[in-house]
Amino acid sequence: MTSPTLTRPELTAADRCDRCGAAAQVRAILRNGGELLFCGHHGREYESKLKEMDADIQR
Numbered sequence: 001m002t003s004p005t006l007t008r009p010e011l012t013a014a015d016r017c018d019r020c021g022a023a024a025q026v027r028a029i030l031r032n033g034g035e036l037l038f039c040g041h042h043g044r045e046y047e048s049k050l051k052e053m054d055a056d057i058q059r
């Protein structure tokens, strides 16, 4: 599996959802290079929005 984006380290228990502080399960890489982390709940909640922004969603 190849990806045009830089390889990022795996999510760990230390990574937290940006919205609620729960353990992160989803990472979204934005087109501007920014990075957002979401728990499963917020990952689903924001998924359509992130796709609109053409973000790269990794889980």
Ligand SMILES: [Zn+2]
Binding pocket: 017, 018, 019, 020, 021, 022, 038, 039, 040, 041, 042, 043
């Ligand atoms: Zn959350």
